Amino acid sequence: MSIISCKINDKEYKLEADPEMPLLWAIRDVAKLKGTKFGCGVAQCGACVVHLNGEAVRSCVTKVKRAEGQNIVTIEGLSEDNSHPVQRAWQEIDVPQCGYCHSGQIMSAAVLLREKPNPTDEDIDIAMAGNLCRCGTYPRIRKAIHMAAEMQRKNGKSSKKI
Amino acid sequence: MRENIKTVAVLIAIGFIIVAMAPEFRNHQEDAIQEELTYTGDGILDSKKDSAASVKAFASVYKVLMSPRCMNCHPSGDVPLQGDDSHLHTMLPRRGKDGKGLYAMKCGNCHQPTNTAGLNTPPGNPNWHLPPGDMKMVFQGKTAHELAKQIVDPKLNGHKSMEKLLEHVSDTLVLWGWNPGEERTKPPLPYEEFKKAWTTWIETGAYAPKK
Numbered sequence: 001m002s003i004i005s006c007k008i009n010d011k012e013y014k015l016e017a018d019p020e021m022p023l024l025w026a027i028r029d030v031a032k033l034k035g036t037k038f039g040c041g042v043a044q045c046g047a048c049v050v051h052l053n054g055e056a057v058r059s060c061v062t063k064v065k066r067a068e069g070q071n072i073v074t075i076e077g078l079s080e081d082n083s084h085p086v087q088r089a090w091q092e093i094d095v096p097q098c099g100y101c102h103s104g105q106i107m108s109a110a111v112l113l114r115e116k117p118n119p120t121d122e123d124i125d126i127a128m129a130g131n132l133c134r135c136g137t138y139p140r141i142r143k144a145i146h147m148a149a150e151m152q153r154k155n156g157k158s159s160k161k162i
Numbered sequence: 163m164r165e166n167i168k169t170v171a172v173l174i175a176i177g178f179i180i181v182a183m184a185p186e187f188r189n190h191q192e193d194a195i196q197e198e199l200t201y202t203g204d205g206i207l208d209s210k211k212d213s214a215a216s217v218k219a220f221a222s223v224y225k226v227l228m229s230p231r232c233m234n235c236h237p238s239g240d241v242p243l244q245g246d247d248s249h250l251h252t253m254l255p256r257r258g259k260d261g262k263g264l265y266a267m268k269c270g271n272c273h274q275p276t277n278t279a280g281l282n283t284p285p286g287n288p289n290w291h292l293p294p295g296d297m298k299m300v301f302q303g304k305t306a307h308e309l310a311k312q313i314v315d316p317k318l319n320g321h322k323s324m325e326k327l328l329e330h331v332s333d334t335l336v337l338w339g340w341n342p343g344e345e346r347t348k349p350p351l352p353y354e355e356f357k358k359a360w361t362t363w364i365e366t367g368a369y370a371p372k373k
Binding site: 042043044049055056057058061062063066107108109111112115116123126127128129130131 | 252253254255256264265266268270272274275278280282283284
């Protein structure tokens, strides 16, 4: 066991964990943040996406030692009040069906909109290709990302959280 | 007795044929080594140049470079390849400008600094990437001649000098090919043999095999 010091959602954590533990388990079981989901465990589905220094890493294959001294954002920290444009668009369109994959979907979409504020359908398909949805909500995901992009444009602000 | 005479006659005939064919064989060999010199810059001593040895060494190099562990990250398109059949990478991640992916689909999001344990998990290296968008360094579909010429051309090889090419064989991402993790096939030559062939190819003149 080691102590892994990192920041999660702007809060300092000292996670007591085996350095080889998947970051996902450290987030869920040590930091007790349950919004990030386990899907496949082999980086194939995207349900476990969190932001590590702004990048949409798959926490199921990321070892917690990679987070030492780093900055993590989970779905709980994307905004303080679900006001991130992606979260608002997701609610507006009522994107999820079962909802299990959607924290990962939202975290991936947030990175896309930060790097490409006005994405085309093709950009969305490229960015979201690693996030699977067994309910098949892809058309609504695409629609919501376009809506979130428009919200960003109208409000003149984009995601400041990483 | 008659049988013995017959055997001797046949052996003599074969001997004649071999002697008669020898110049033809030599000419063919010479043809094969009269290759175009691909690089004449610094880093190769004239005294070391040996087109036959160079082309022979590149044959070994080429086998390795065209193996899936090397070629899969040197695709002709903008999507990396996977598996021993070099199929398109699932999820179709894109090369991106710097070769490290795009948006939420960057290489390092799944590929960790080391191989991930378990079947069908992402292999790893701290610098996992494709060649950048402005210098794709494609291996897929290249003949030995084309690839040899590409590798020694700084305008096509990532601006590498001969010295840098010699160093490149020890790059950790190159070395990963021989430590690919869970059940992945390794390149067809042991690393030390590949390194020797690579070094020999360059130090003897970096000749390209004939078209």
